Amino acid sequence: xxxxxxxxxxxxxxxxxxxxxxxxxxxxxxxxxxxxxxxxxxxxxxxxxxxxxxxxxxxxxxxxxxxxxxxxxxxxxxxxxxxxxxxxxxxxxxxxxxxxxxxxxxxxxxxxxxxxxxxxxxxxxxxxxxxxxxxxxxxxxxxxxxxxxxxxxxxxxxxxxxxxxxxxxxxxxxxxxxxxxxxxxxxxxxxxxxxxxxxxxxxxxxxxxxxxxxxxxxxxxxxxxxxxxxxxxxxxxxxxxxxxxxxxxxxxxxxxxxxxxxxxxxxxxxxxxxxxxxxxxxxxxxxxxxxxxxxxxx
Numbered sequence: 255x256x257x258x259x260x261x262x263x264x265x266x267x268x269x270x271x272x273x274x275x276x277x278x279x280x281x282x283x284x285x286x287x288x289x290x291x292x293x294x295x296x297x298x299x300x301x302x303x304x305x306x307x308x309x310x311x312x313x314x315x316x317x318x319x320x321x322x323x324x325x326x327x328x329x330x331x332x333x334x335x336x337x338x339x340x341x342x343x344x345x346x347x348x349x350x351x352x353x354x355x356x357x358x359x360x361x362x363x364x365x366x367x368x369x370x371x372x373x374x375x376x377x378x379x380x381x382x383x384x385x386x387x388x389x390x391x392x393x394x395x396x397x398x399x400x401x402x403x404x405x406x407x408x409x410x411x412x413x414x415x416x417x418x419x420x421x422x423x424x425x426x427x428x429x430x431x432x433x434x435x436x437x438x439x440x441x442x443x444x445x446x447x448x449x450x451x452x453x454x455x456x457x458x459x460x461x462x463x464x465x466x467x468x469x470x471x472x473x474x475x476x477x478x479x480x481x482x483x484x485x486x487x488x489x490x491x492x493x494x495x496x497x498x499x500x501x502x503x504x505x506x507x508x509x510x511x512x513x514x515x516x517x518x519x520x521x522x523x524x525x526x527x528x529x530x531x532x533x534x535x536x537x538x539x540x541x542x543x544x545x546x547x548x549x550x551x552x
Contacts, residue, residue: 335373335376335378335436336436337373337379337380337381338427338438339366339370339405340424340440340441341366341384341412342359342362342440342441342442343359343385343386343390343414344386344387344415346444347414347441347469351474356533358470360533361531361533361535361537363410365467366409366440367405367409369438369541370402370405371402374401380397381393381396382404382408382409385427386415386417387416389426389427390412393405419449420449420453421445421446421449422449424439424450424454425452425453425456428453428457431457434461434462435462435463436463437462437465438464439467441467441468443466447513451520454466454520454526458526465527466529467531468530469531469533470533471533472533472534478503
């Protein structure tokens, strides 16, 4: 992958999402061929005889001390991980400050598709929930071959829906997620912070591991526009505000930073992994950040 998120023009706006996601994942795995990570979850499988010339990283030196022979620890990927991908399709996710840049929903769909490829490649069970003010489409978690087709089909059909009620949606999904697993949330999180944190706490209380990808447009961070403009609330179009960025930017940045710091602080306290990205971030970099977060849990 290059410095662009994915070119050309986000592979024609994510046409043939299966091909695009496969390209991302294969490039990502190729870039990790010397990585110490072995996937999203690994477990010890067995010992085998060391062959001279192999890397010595996994030689069991205790076994060598007992037997005077070199043995390697062999790791196998777990097959019982159960992951659920929650993709925010609220109308605010359709925003892009630059026609040449993908929307937040474009990024969420591509990242969700790539994660589904990666997890199903490891024989893990993966499910999907798309939502706006309520759950829209649900694909129950499975590890069968057809599952990838179902997830990609649902992502490709995912619209930029209505408003956002992230807290109630998280509570509703958590209440139905009886088996503990991995929950991955892809959203701009543009909603009440306390409601979001309450929903995340519900998942943690039920024993789930949670990764949240907060996806924002770069201009949402800095309000760096060159001239006066009229802002429209995408989820309530009747709300409009005339703004001079030169006068409003400093106060906006301070308020926005305080809101994000509240989310960071509470996610750390609840042991929720928060990965902050913008729509100009390469997806393989995002996957690497996610994998690094997971690796530190083991």
